[in-house]
Amino acid sequence: MAAASVTVVLWASAFVAIREAGGHFSPGALALGRLSVGALALLVLWAVRGEGLPPRAAWPGIAASGVLWFGLYMVALNWGEQKVDAGTSAMVVNIGPVLIALLGGWLLKEGFPPKLMAGMAVSFAGAVVVGISMSSGGGSSVLGIVLCLLAAATYASGVVSQKPALRHASALQATTFGCLVGAVLCLPFAGQLVSQVAKAPASASLNIVYLGLFPTALGFTTWAYALSRTTAGKMGATTYAVPALVVVMAWMTLGEVPGWLTLAGGALCLGGVAVSRRR
Template sequence: MSDRRSLLAAAVTVFLWASAFVAIRSAGVYYSPGALALGRLFAGSVVLVALLVVRREGLPPRAAWSGILVSGVLWFGVYMVALNWGEQEVDAGTAAMVVNVGPVLIALLSGWLLREGFRPRVLAGIGVSFAGAVLVGVSMSGEGSASVLGVGLCVVAAVSYAVGVVSQKPALRYGSALQVTTFGCLVGMVACLPFTGQLLSEAGSAPLSATLNLLYLGVFPTALAFMTWAYALARTTAAQMGATTYVVPALVIVMSWLLLSEVPGWLTFAGGALCLTGVAVSRARRPAQAEPDRSAKVTTG
């Protein structure tokens, strides 16, 4: 039952993170990268703190704070600002290819620092999914341009994402998914406070639809999705969870098709299929080995 719940939590996470790409595209027209990150984190923090109070979970144990601080600053803070900014400097295809280095880094860092090992199935699945992400990126590149600044920002986002996940995993040994997510989001929000002036100025001129997208990003892809992520991460390896996020490009293809009327080409479909195949490989269980029949007596002539 626990495994089913973790799979459901992972599924909720990747679905909501995929929907975030559509919302970011809309809100990002009217909100600058830092303001968008701060607004998203503020909305998410309000929801998470309310849940924390209702459930009376209180502060996480002291042992969890080092992981919360690192993941809060890097993943909730630096990652969101860098990705928002990077996608304004490079085309979507380049951003997708560079940022999807993140799960590869997670597998390497978790195998080394968390001593999770390097499982052949997980590594093979990551390789297949990364190839799919590259195909999706190439197919989405179009006439976009890749600036050095934009590529650098996407690299920063990928590294921040990977280090944030690997730092969050140990924190979940001591704190609950809600505690780790809530205080990580609060730390990220504090790190983004220098963008307060931009957020207030842009919120006054942005249309209602853009602000609603910002609030959606905070409530669902941030508060809910990061909490379900933490719940699933506590029950599996960081490398497996990183590989699972390769479902996101495939879902973005479908959502863009349905919601934005962006008809994907055959190369995009092929890349999405590879992403899904890689995730399936990474999460496949080893076949159980047959136990020897010890009830059978060996007789000799």
């Protein structure tokens, strides 16, 4: 629970950092910068700890999660949030935990515990309330909706792919090499990253460094540690706390004062997580 809590807080902070950096970096460049910083930090830690290469049996899951979650998900999410408002993207991307529970129950044979399903329903309702309350009311781009759906699908598929790999590899090994795979996949955006770093203010570049070190390197490692000790469905449900924390962080750092409907939706998200985590 401690590791999962660290992940949730760091991933919530990532939404604020992405919003600030997104005005200066394209989706692919932002993903490559974040993944490059994260992979470098993880490789240093991996070398210091001397954990060695992951066993052969872990590589299919590591490669799949690297491509789907570290690579495609980050680019799709960055791009989608440039095409639709924050409320719409929040509602669509939050299909991800539902897909994790369904895929985990089916492919990983985790089953469909009633409390988990009930908690997911409550949290998803909360995410919809938060999304509606934060929506700008304008028309949403069809491309943006498709990209957010792609982000939700690749997020869920990446988590379900990573779970079997953690039976053979440590959390650090799975995260380090998954992040490295994602960074390699994003290398075609290297030219954009170099040119945009030269033009962007220092604060935007520091946001990329923050995203790489904390939400990526640390947050994904604590996620893998927690995932290796519980089911994919329960871990997916835990991330429903993210929208509630994003509301609070945006309030504190960006001056975006939430309305009562937003706060009520955030409370529903947290309540659903509490239900889903009950034994």
